[in-house]
Amino acid sequence: MPDKNVLVLGGGVAGLSAALELARLGIGVDLVEKTSFLGGHAIQFSCKATDKCVKCGACVAEEKLEDVVRHSNIKLLPGSHVKKVTKKADRFSVTLQKTPEYITPQKCTGCGVCFEKCPSEGAIIRGFSKSNVPFYAVCEGKCLFVKDKSCNLCQEICPENAITLDKKSCSYSCETDAIIVATGFKAFSPESKPYGYDIFDNVITNLEMERMLRQQSIASRPSDGKEAKKVAFIQCVGSRDAKLKHLWCSKVCCGSALRMARLIKMRQPETDIAFFYIDVQTFGRDFQNFYENVQNDVRMIRAIPGDIFKTGDDRLRVNFFDNTAQDSIEECFDIVVLSIGLGPGEDTEELAELLNLEIAGSGFISASEDGIFTAGTAQRPMSIAETVADAGKAAWDTFKYLGIPQ
Ligand SMILES: Cc1cc2nc3c(=O)[nH]c(=O)nc-3n(C[C@H](O)[C@H](O)[C@H](O)COP(=O)(O)OP(=O)(O)OC[C@H]3O[C@@H](n4cnc5c(N)ncnc54)[C@H](O)[C@@H]3O)c2cc1C
Structure with missing residues (x-):
């Protein structure tokens, strides 16, 4: 020892x-x-x-x-x-x-029966890596047994008897x-921004896009599961923002968003991707080279959009001022990804x-x-x-x- x-x-x-x-x-x-x-x-x-x-x-x-x-x-x-x-x-x-350790790690085999059959959405949560044992956990805030003991289905059906809900x-x-x-860190919560996050299903954060690409490989619209044909990334949401007193640059968002954009373009070559930014922060030795190449795949637009509206055919209308054309432009997208910053x-x-x-x-x-x-x-x-x-x-x-x- x-x-x-x-x-x-x-x-x-x-x-x-x-x-x-x-x-x-x-x-x-x-x-x-x-x-x-x-x-x-x-x-x-x-x-x-x-x-x-x-x-x-x-x-x-x-x-x-x-x-x-x-x-x-x-x-x-x-x-x-x-x-x-x-x-x-x-x-x-x-x-x-x-x-409490509701799911005993030594018994759980990660079969996922509890996750599939649980009647309360979000009460059994799944990890991202199989190295986390158990791979599933009980979310106390959503579990009906923890709330009022009205359900113990997962405990009943677990083939390994790995679940015990009556624990303190x-x-x-x-x-x-x-x-x-x-x-x-805590990722910035973008509800206060005029982009319709938490109101429009297809406005998501970069963290949600990361999870989507990890879990299902392609970028699809949360509202109907259809493959996204037009995607916008909006940078600096909650960073370099005097009103919020978040003056710092979050450093990782430009690189992360551009790499996601490139990955989407490789997996879904038909997809049009626009990248709205203030200026691009580079980090890492190879970033300059990567940045030059990525501009062949992604439309770089030096502007931060104003409000976002939902159209009658469930798309997202983004308004912005195009500095090159010196004109206000409206463009519709299937998904808007907000690059939220890193806070304390x-x-x-x-x-x-x-x-x-x-x-x-x-x-x-x-x-x-x-x-x-x-x-x-x-x-x-x-x-x-x-x-x-x-x-x-x-x-x-x-x-x-x-x-x-x-
Ligand atoms: C959308 C997004 C994309 C990114 N992409 C990239 C990228 O492509 N490349 C890159 O290099 N970086 C990227 N980053 C940055 C990367 O996420 C961070 O560098 C990394 O996660 C930092 O790790 P950390 O351990 O400091 O913090 P965290 O990942 O936040 O981990 C902190 C842990 O501490 C736990 N914790 C918090 N409070 C307590 C407490 N009181 N007691 C016990 N545990 C606690 C939390 O639950 C969490 O598990 C990205 C960030 C975001 C938001």
Whole structure:
């Protein structure tokens, strides 16, 4: 058993990377994830390789997750969040609240019968990676048994007897030598923007497009499942926005949207794709080359549209001012994809209070106290590659803090 132990908060790319680095250095890790599944945002992304790898980083989350679940120095605590932290003589005592393990991982084979037969939509949720065991989880907010005990169908029909609904959440306490905060970001909610999100079915976010391309390969209209023939991407939704006081660039959205556009064009060559932008942020060594090529497949329009309206034949009418033509233009699309920005994680303030973290004016974590380290997008927008590098640094700083002779 390792003598030193670190608590890592957050099971996204940052938390997985930091946990792995420490585990490989012989440190015991408790990896706490508040949702039912590890992998964070990036585990939902589709590989965007066309004729060759475009270095989107989507596979990194999958690889890290596979290694983490196999590592004997890492204890996984999904469905958990921190309630209390106290520090005594260089050690932290931490109390966690853990949601019940309704589906026993050792018994679940991932057959999916519970998911298919559940009468309450969204009550059984599915992970994105088979490395998450179990691959299914009970969503307490939607489960009829949790609500009023009116249904226990999944428990009755599970062929492995892996489901027990009559369980209570419990407290879990542990002692740790250091803490790494890797609680990530919150994607901007675009309901307040004039684009009809949550009103028109075919206005979706880039995160939803990522999931669509991962799960069903092609871009289709959510309203009727038909293949999309015209797609618009609108950039900087919730980023570089003075009214929202979100002045920062989210860094990853231009690259991510253009790679998705290229993938759609490869899989659905007939599809017309327009890309509305303020200016294109490039990142990564090969991006310039990629950007030059992508302009053969995608119409680049330097304008940010105004309102979006639904037409009588269920399409989306987008209005914008074309700077080149010096004219107002109206164009109809099948799907509009909003590239929502990266903002501070939703638990940041609560964690700041529990752990004495400093928060910058932007709302991201800016500094932490002795024995507490931060990693990844909890501090600012970062790409997956930057997140891995930052988590590696946080793990190394933690290792040095623990004072283990090398
Ligand atoms: C639409 C979209 C597309 C993107 N595309 C790309 C791309 O193509 N290439 C690229 O390099 N980057 C891309 N990114 C950026 C990429 O998502 C991030 O770099 C990466 O996810 C950061 O990982 P993270 O671990 O810091 O944060 P997250 O992925 O947010 O993970 C944080 C984890 O912590 C958990 N958590 C939060 N609060 C708590 C708590 N209190 N206790 C316990 N757990 C908690 C969360 O549930 C989550 O699992 C994209 C981002 C978006 C939004």
